[in-house]
Amino acid sequence: MTTDPETHLLTQVGQRIRARRAGQGLNLDQLARLTGISGPALSLIETGKRDARLTTLARIASALRIPLEALVVDGAGQRDAERPASAEGYDLKDYQ
Amino acid sequence: MTTDPETHLLTQVGQRIRARRAGQGLNLDQLARLTGISGPALSLIETGKRDARLTTLARIASALRIPLEALVVDGAGQRDAERPASAEGYDLKDYQ
């Protein structure tokens, strides 16, 4: 299963969009008209199959009347509490 | 001047990235190696001239060791406090 972090992020964001849209009783066509994004494109984004651009997500958030960060919180598990803080991960010296 | 909201969002996000990168003493080439995103692409993103994909922003946030939402907060002024909440804005009936 080991879904990589980027796939996981797209899945999470898509699920949040879908949950918000459903919570407001909107269908895909209605959100499509509110955002100017096509129904098929929204479907791909909500199912985590498309890596949307920033302004695309912003239009969705705006149409749903939620702040953009509400779609993005806890992105790929890089929240402070979850990161060891001791494990420095990568070191610039390796690249310089 | 009336910069449209999307341009404003890209500018803001770019400025946050640059501020964080500078705050960590990294130059573009170093961040490019950490993220796998080319220097020119990072430059365009930081100057608000490119509409990056979600996973691109996530890679930048990860390299800067900050949560993704830190790049995105206060997106286009659609924070709750700023929205009238009474003014419904648009009405789906107009589109149906």
Add this chain to the structure above:
DNA sequence: CTATGTCTTACTGTAAAAGGTAAGATGGCT
């Protein structure tokens, strides 16, 4: 004035997002 470092911009090629349309699911409901 000549480097040196840093960022920007222009160009080419590839990949992928997004619109449009149409055709498949999928599920509910009579």
Add this chain to the structure above:
DNA sequence: AGCCATCTTACCTTTTACAGTAAGACATAG
């Protein structure tokens, strides 16, 4: 079974992100 609403997927076209490279700006040294 049929219909209906909703979502999904596939195809095509246009646009744009991104990599790579190279060339330009633009300081700050020395």
